[in-house]
Amino acid sequence: MSLPTVRIDEDRLWQSLMTMAEIGATPGGGVCRIALTDVDREARDLFSTWCRDAGLDLRIDRMGNIIGRRTGRDPDAPAVVTGSHLDTQPLGGRFDGVYGVLAGLEVMRALNDAGIETQAPLEVIDWTDEEGVRFAAGVVASGVYAGRFDLEYGLNLPDRAGETTFARELARIGYDGEAPCGGYPVDAFFEAHIEQGPILEQEGVPIGAVMGAQGQRCYAVTVTGEEGHAGTLPMALRRDAMVGASRMIDGLYRLAFDVTPPPVITTGYVSVRPNSRNTVPGQVVFSIDIRHPDNAVLADVCARAEALCRAAAAELGVDVAIEESSRRDSIAFDADCVDVVRTAADGLGLACRDIYSGAGHDACNLARTVPTGMIFVPCKGGISHNEREDALPADLAAGCQVLLEAMVARAGLA
Ligand code: HGY
Ligand code: MN
């Protein structure tokens, strides 16, 4: 069911993206908008203003999710929801997450321009802290909304520096909302996102109908040795936590090449105590992020990862503590929603291919309880979580048009 009279505005979408990219812009051409910082608040304020300008009813829920609602002929019908995230990586790009939020807003704007009323209400959401840079391992606010985490867990999450909590930061930036975080019926959820991989661009295909996403487990590993003088402590007497962590991290990297099809294994952060040139490190904490599409293989790789960390610790006479910080099995999106995406692309004459997501998304949480689909669009060189992340206005617009058609197909016309 293509809606020839309703076209999204490519320039308006692009301009909104570029205006939002000025908030937290980095010298390298990317964006740094870490969740619940003042820069995140600035982005939230702008998105909220744009939602109000588009006539949406705005509410903030208990986890700070910002929800813009466009009512329908039947205001009590479960809403068709879209959204993604405004928070970014420290050296993030201008499209990861924010594209899905502003594409959702553009859908509302385009329906307003065309005077279209849907039968069911529509909602667009900015999910708090998808990236998990400061708090836990990400997607926590959509996780509470989808019932994966309880509200108290989410609100009491400490930041990585151990200086504050999620709830205190929400209050500090004025987004400690009172609306319930989930727990009510939703008809369907669609998330538009750049692919963050090279396939669509390499194949020249503008739309990806996302079938699902791979599973993921995250850990915090603490290696404990003993501080010592860099000049006087003989090598044979050292319990060097840095050498222990390095041996583990290198072993994890090698493990990834020892499994077929390969997992992806990443250590993204390391903290060293006391972090001084001339003191043998006494403690090192580092992260592990392991992902694989097959849950059984993922479990096996995780077991092997833990074993190699313990073996390295024993060899070097240091202690190791391995704490799992999050886990999510691979997830399949709703077949009907995937089909709605394919049909929408087809109706628009856009080539579309089925694709799986290597990245995690808020949609992976929603899919636990709500019929969920995702729409991927190409990004340049598949680059993401990088200031060089880039995408073409025409591709972003095509994905947004598919999002509009998919949402209206689900919501129905009044
Ligand atoms: O880590 C992820 O997959 C997502 O980009 N936050
Ligand atoms: Mn994202």
Ligand code: MN
């Ligand atoms: Mn991301």
